[in-house]
Amino acid sequence: MKTACESSLQVLTWFIGDPHAAENQALEVIQQWWHGLQGKKVLWQVFIEPLNCTPLFSYYYQVQDAKVQNFEFSWQRDGLEVWSSFTAKELSLDFQHQQLEVKPYAIANYRYQLKVVDGV
Numbered sequence: 001m002k003t004a005c006e007s008s009l010q011v012l013t014w015f016i017g018d019p020h021a022a023e024n025q026a027l028e029v030i031q032q033w034w035h036g037l038q039g040k041k042v043l044w045q046v047f048i049e050p051l052n053c054t055p056l057f058s059y060y061y062q063v064q065d066a067k068v069q070n071f072e073f074s075w076q077r078d079g080l081e082v083w084s085s086f087t088a089k090e091l092s093l094d095f096q097h098q099q100l101e102v103k104p105y106a107i108a109n110y111r112y113q114l115k116v117v118d119g120v
Contacts, residue, residue, distance in 0.1 A: 015090035016071065016105070027071075030093045030100070034073055037066040040116050047111045060117065071105070086112065 012026040045058040062078035074085035090103040098116035 010094065010096050012093045012095075013091065014088075015103075016088075027091070030091050031068045033093055033100070034066050034068050037063040037075065037116070039063065041118070043113075043115045043117050045113045045115075047113065049109050049111050055113075073102075 012029055014026040014030060039062070041060060041062050043058060043060050045055040047055055063075050064078040064080075065076040067074050071088045072085055073088060074083050076083050086102065087105040088102055089105040092101040093099075094101075100114045102112040102114070104110055104112065
């Protein structure tokens with residue numbers, strides 16, 4: 001079921017430091033989407049900017065669990081007990097393609113791309 005934001009917008013963008021209140025709503029919707037990754041297969045790619053045509057690496061995995069607190073997004077891969085995480089500086093969620101682009105806070109020239117896939 002789509003939320004009102006999903007049906008009216010195809011792409012939501014949020015970044016640290018934006019003074020607009022609407023961006024806080026975008027962050028909440030992106031956080032909800034992130035929680036919904038549990039049990040889904042994803043393609044995780046890492047790019048170095050500005051040379052972002054070819055991923056530095058990419059891999060498929062199933063998300064066992066996903067959680068978020070403020071700007072820190074965490075996930076656990078299926079079959080592993082270790083949690084991975086990043087702190088977001090900028091997020092862009094494309095609902096149509098079920099794809100999240102992330103500029104992490106700690107690594108300025110990296111960009112992550114997470115895409116939900118039907119099967120691998």
